[in-house]
């Protein structure tokens with residue numbers, strides 16, 4: 531058998547201003563010798579360290595896809611009304627996140643791409659990276675999304691792998707024309723559910739781990755996908771919320787818990 535050269539792409543998504551979890555994942559990716567990295571968006575909003583996450587991402591100089599929450603932070607100063615008190619609290623965090631960014635940070639967020647296509651070596655195969663779907667960063671591709679809906683979302687896509695985020699849930703799903711749709715889950719705000727009732731109501735808690743994916747590919751375009759998670763130090767994470775000055779830090783840090 532001829533030996534083929536192999537490469538590894540690390541995929542991270544939905545960091546949501548959580549530097550403790552992001553650094554945990556970066557240590558794992560370094561250990562796994564990834565040669566490339568791509569970020570699927572939702573970088574700054576929702577967590578205690580928006581500017582530190584941007585700084586780290588800028589140092590890595592990897593391609594970044596623009597998430598809906600990144601756009602929401604950029605437009606946080608626009609006037610609005612709130613459907614609920616909780617929405618107002620979320621917006622308080624958006625405004626605070628924007629206030630933590632300097633002009634260099636804002637220019638960096640504005641440079642995030644709608645989609646990023648990465649060649650799998652010289653095989654002609656590619657991986658298309660998006661936040662939600664190729665046509666929108668506000669719609670998710672789920673395990674239960676119908677094939678008909680996927681056909682609309684993926685119209686015209688020729689990539690062999692479609693990497694998406696937004697749902698905060700890991701997924702590997704086969705689609706027509708031998709495509710694989712993968713979701714690395716969320717680095718900084720993973721969702722899990724206690725019971726099937728809470729799953730139905732989308733009432734999630736945050737398990738104390740960070741999710742990511744690695745795509746291994748060879749020069750002839752063969753590939754496999756690892757969906758991984760690594761533990762996060764819950765004490766360190768809670769402290770990062772409570773010492774950040776982020777509004778409603780107590781509220782937004784209390785859904786985290788260790789899962790056995």
Ligand SMILES: [Mn+2]
Pocket residue numbers: 544572597599696697698
């Ligand atoms: Mn998100």
